[in-house]
Amino acid sequence: MSLLASKSPFYATFKTLGLLYLFFVVGLFLDSFYMVKITKNAQWYANALMLTVFFITFFYVTKTIKERMVFAVLLGFVGEYLFSVALGMYTYRLENVPLYIPFGHAFVYIAVYCFSKAASIKNIRKSLEKFLVIFILIYAAVFLFFKNDVFGFVMTIATLLILRNKPRERLFYLTMYISVVVLELVGTTYKCWFWPPIAWDIFTFLPSANPPSGISLFYFLLDLGTLWLYKQRHRETWQRMKNIRKISLKSIN
Template sequence: MSVVTSKTFFPAFIKTLGTLFLYIFVGLLLDSVFISENYQDSQWLANLVMVIIFSITLFKVNRRIREQMIYAVLIATVGEYAFSLGMGMYTYRLENIPHYIPMGHALVYAGVLYFTKTTYSKNNKVLLEKVFTILIILYAVVFLIFKNDVFGFVLTVATLLVLRKKPRERMFYLAMFIAVGYLEIIGTNYQCWWWPTTAWDVIPFLPSANPPSGISFFYFGLDLGCLYFYKKRHKIAWARMKSIRRLKN
């Protein structure tokens, strides 16, 4: 059974988000403070493992997602240098941009996209959206109460407000929020990177947790960028798809 045709939750989850979560858990451990202090610095190994996993994934996905993953790497590279080194929004352990990070963004993008395309997700779209929304609200509220995460809470509210008028994209971004939340919790607990105590370390009225709960808000830019470049390269095919969609509606 292929990933897309998975009709029940566990196969659909394990073959997409579950596999992604395992990669995140193991891959970030290689770049953790624990490994560097008790063995040796192995960010190079994390980079190597990511290149292998990314290459295998790139080979296995279909042509459209392969192209979008490449766009995701390019956009993420620019974004990382701008947000981390340029604006100081967050800082990596060695105060650099690890090579595995942009490829990691592309893997998250692909993993979430494939989950939303499974038969299970399509058949249970409304249920999953409700469950994800409840989990996201609980997550943001807990961080607000116990970690004074005003910055993350504001971003979470902004995300949910934007998605109210985006029914077609809602499932993708809610699933992305969950995936990014997991990624951030693992990465900050491993001390691969950390976030300052206020937004951008310069806005005192927006105290932030490490990590802020709603940071997935900025993944809108990644997805919109990937779609923008894909549409520009495939104008005729994209127009045909929109026409078919209009006829169905």
């Protein structure tokens, strides 16, 4: 059964987000404080699993998705060394950038992309978007009131305000928000990484939870960068798609 053509939203969700979240739980466990008690090579086990899954996935996906995965990995390396090592926004267990992280960014990006493009998901897009917005607001509010997560709440509100004017990308980014929430909760629970009590460990007026609720705002930079690189590599095709879209909108109006 084709994922994108599947008529079942449950099938599409399981084959994308379900497997992705399961991989979070299993993959990050290999770099968790539980494994550290057993072996000094915990992070290398996580690296090996991530690379194996990445290249298996890479082998089966389309050429378009292959390109986006490569761009996501490259930008993932740049972003991780910038935000974690240079700016100290968060810190990994061994104070390095684990190899599985940049490759994991690509894996997250593609899973969310395939989920949002599935036909069965598109059929319930508006209802799903409303549900996700309500869930996100409740989640961020809980973190704000119970964990004093001002930093996360501010980023959440900024994210939702930005998405008000982006109807075509809204489902993708709302789903990305939820996926990052799951990733961050699993990673910090396993103590694979941690966030300081204030933003960047500098801004005292922005208290932060570990993890902050709206950190997906920074993941959007990866998504936008991946899309931009793809557009630059396929300018003529992208322009042709834009022209077709304009013609379709004119015919509807």
